[in-house]
Amino acid sequence: MKNHIRIFLLFGALTLSYTLSGQNMAAMRINEVQSVNTDGFIDDYGCRSGWIELFNTSYGTVDIGGCFLTDDPNDLTKYMIPKGDALTKIPPRQHVLFYADNLPDRGTFHISFDIPNAKQILFVSNNGRTVIDEITLPEGGIPANKSYGRIMDGEGSGEPTHFLQKSIRVAQKEKAAGENHGWAILDKVTPSTNNLTLDGDSKSTTMGKTDPYGVIMAIVAMSVVFVALILLYLVFKKIGNKAIIKSHIKEAASKGDIADAASVRGKESTSAEVFAAIAMALHLYREDNEAHDIENTILTIHKESKSYSPWSSKIYTLRETPQVRRNK
Amino acid sequence: MILEASHNFFSLIGENLNQFLQYTGFANATIGHIAMIIIGLLFIYIAIKKEWEPLLLVPIGFGIIVGNIPLFPGLSVGIYEEGSVLNILYQGVVKGWYPPLIFLGIGAMTDFSALISNPKLLLIGAAAQFGIFGAYAIALALGFTPAEAGAIGIIGGADGPTAIFLSSRLAPDLMGAIAVSAYSYMALVPVIQPPVMRLFTTHKERLIRMKPPRAVSKREKIMFPIVGFLLTAFIVPSGLPLLGMLFFGNLLKESGVTRRLAETARGPLIDVITILIGLTVGCSTQADEFLRLKSIGIFVLGAASFFIATAAGVLFVKFFNLFLKEGNKINPLIGNAGVSAVPDSARVSNLVGLEYDKTNYLLMHAMGPNVAGVIGSAVAAGILLGFLG
Structure with a gap:
């Protein structure tokens, strides 16, 4: 299958390059x-x-x-x-x-x-x-x-x-x-x-004559800007909704709860961080002594800085210096 | 005999020195040059002392000084002298290929997650573009030609590269003033926007808390630049250089398989172009070209366009809130972020929001309209180019 796709792409590229090479003279x-x-x-x-x-x-x-x-x-x-x-x-x-x-x-x-x-x-x-x-x-x-x-x-x-x-x-x-x-x-x-x-007049001059106050330009241009971004909004609203549903199904399925997976369709989204926080809170609640407001430990990532590593050392990538023998 | 020879010798030296003096900046200086050098120094001072857009104001400020060193014409060193080094570097501005390369870098460094997770914020980015067309109408009323008015209006998009791109095509004579004005107001976003935001919002509105953005999948992030490009470029093909590069840069970032290219685009490439664009735009403000009544008009209109854009963004959010359910409402303080001064205007939203509620962080929400503003201003530039170019 992959080979078929490759052959198809190669053929397409060749056809395109032929068309492009002929395009100039054909003009x-x-x-x-x-x-x-x-x-x-x-x-x-x-x-x-x-x-x-x-x-x-x-x-x-x-x-x-x-x-x-x-x-x-x-x-x-x-x-x-x-x-x-x-x-x-x-x-x-x-x-x-x-x-x-x-x-x-x-x-x-x-x-x-x-x-x-x-x-x-x-x-x-x-x-x-x-x-x-x-x-x-x-x-x-x-x-x-x-x-x-x-x-x-x-x-x-x-x-x-x-x-x-x-x-x-x-x-x-x-x-x-x-x-x-x-x-x-x-x-x-x-x-x-x-x-x-x-x-004829230039576009700018024509516009100056037909729209001396800039009102038509403002209306038309703002409409176009809004149309472009509204379209983008609609597309990504749709895509977003699908992504939310998909992630919920995946999550529910991973927990083995098929009924839940089916019921999540149409529900509103909750971010992964919220789930993580709830899970952590429940866990700490079950562990009796762990319910508190102030943390006594902090979990963080400490970046270890190494000033030297043989992996980046150029000395190991160089060839050995050839030995010179001198005849006495 | 000896006396005469020595007299000739010294008169020859005197003539040469006199001739040399004619070539120096001191002999050719005018009050305009000195005034522009002071403006350049002021830019550098603001950039270093206040840290307002230093990456742009330092090169522009120094460029203003370089461009206003009084020159004896014909030495082939001035920015407007064909074949000079500065003139060659300036071609990226004149021909308009620096701005798209900057957009490539912006695309490669922008995270559109906030926008993807809450796509209705896109509309705020659209509303803020009203500043462009408001300033366009005022510029027409002040007697500018439609092409000049379009180039001046784009200052309201708060996007330096877009302003340079459009003015290089619509009004090349005004490009220096427009670029300097656009970058100056971008640097002054923290000063200009807060009073406008306070003016158009109530205390209650400033306290609105927004729902946290959801996590966005990798697939959505990859689809955004492709779908976004296709939709916007088909509607406004004249915005192709800017939109194409912006979304291409973002695809390099989000695809996950072109890390090296993305890093080059958002790192060394954008740095190099920023240096060149800043310096050459600064140089282009030679006193005789820059110090005109029109330049003052451009600065006034630039301020007006920023004011209108900020007000339009804020007022649009208030209007939009009329149709949103309780709990889904948007804090109007993020309306200002629709002007695309990334990320300064989003930061302003956050700071003003924190003034009224110490725990209400608006930065993530404001980034949505902020990046939407970048798309919106590129689309608006394409429209102006299509109508007036």
Whole structure:
């Protein structure tokens, strides 16, 4: 039985470690694509080309070195993102832009194909087989100098959610229906920046506007504090009651009084110290001369301090000093 | 020729000495620096002479002195100069990883038995958190922003690490003043609380005797940190760093199989972090950052939050007693212990109780709401962080 549990735990740990190792890269999403760029974004060589934007949806840095970008589902390893480039480590919630100019000699972010006629863009894991994200471009292509992207960064088809099952189900359903949910031809072309800019106030400012006197905060927060601690109270009241009953049954059973053991259920608790005191009082009462108010002896624990003990002596744990023989 | 050379030589020495003088504290001192150094000395005096929170006030007091040595800027020694030793040590405060480590130690040294044996005492710990939100409302009325008000309000939780943790996120500019205020009032618990406790209780109430707590089984003690963590963290996930470490530390203690880890957490680890947090928080109170009108406001609000928290705890017990049978009633003098200054506020309950009945020891009972206050203030901090962070 123990072996079964060990095997189960080992298997669980292995599965978990596999999931965790794959989690980082799986957080990357294709976020925005521009196929034809004649008057828009200029790359670091002063040229214009189509581009693919990736977005790190996670709250940790993701290294995409060794992953692949392609526009051909039959050739998943068309362009490998070089390894060892510090810039391929994408910070949390940040974007990275790849220029689809078919000029890979120009650096890490210039890929080996262009995309004016592409039907699909795929981002593939560093094993060259697992498709992390894919997007089917609109039929008839993306209008020139416009971009096709997620309305909310990182969200939409294949979006990562906290509920993996739901995400897979939704993604599969959308895939079966041939939909790119959450994607659109964007009003503004936004390479390397958020597709949707949230011009909202901070939480603190919003709270200041909605609750200028702090009354709502006090009511809500105190309610939450009370709910949390009331729950804890209820749970431990229940647990405590059970523990009391159990200890009474155990105690009664140890005395061999089964009837008593059955009758203790529901009775109030009395601490062990009280029982001990009563027992001692009865004992002393039976021993005639022992009933008194002032004790003539004191039972206590005297701690013996030993300054030296061979058990802690380092001398016994050392090796003997080797003898040196000198030739005369 | 010789005269000219010697003249040049001495003028060069004079220039160098003059330049050196510009680097000394004497040339850069202001009245603010001197005032802060006096405050630091006062902290050390209170800690040594009165023995009020010496473990915190000595490092903070000395830190205030260190932080207010007038510096020539650019020497890379000040706490706000990037890369300096003090700045590196200060990162534990700025990034907020010292407070959870202190909570780990607190968890490893706290015995929750009193609370487990009488779980209704948890509610007193909840009621005392009203001080936080009362001070929050007053701070808003005084013109502080909601984030600043939240950071100031947490002083009423009487929990230094929580105050540092929350203020580092909500109002980093005010962190020095909030931390010093929180620790100062924690040290002053024996002075602040008794008058409030007397004000809201009658002589008869102060004499209430409570039933002795029952013995708690090992299984219950082990279950408490696990169940407690799951329940509180699911409700307030933003309190995870504090709650997680608190309950984890307690599990190390109660499991019985990780004695070495528990001893490290409640001994060397918490000592090291206490030294670092005390010193760096003290250092962060540089005169130009600290001596502002806002700091005075923070101290006033801190006092108000302590007053409200103590009163709320006491009044809640009185209200609670209306629903309890005779014999099960709670002495309202333990209501003050709902603020989580462990174990000082519980000790105050005991001392005030003994003033009215020499044989009525309330310490064990007061420890229940006292440790509940630690949980309650961590939960409250999580809520404030969730709403305002």
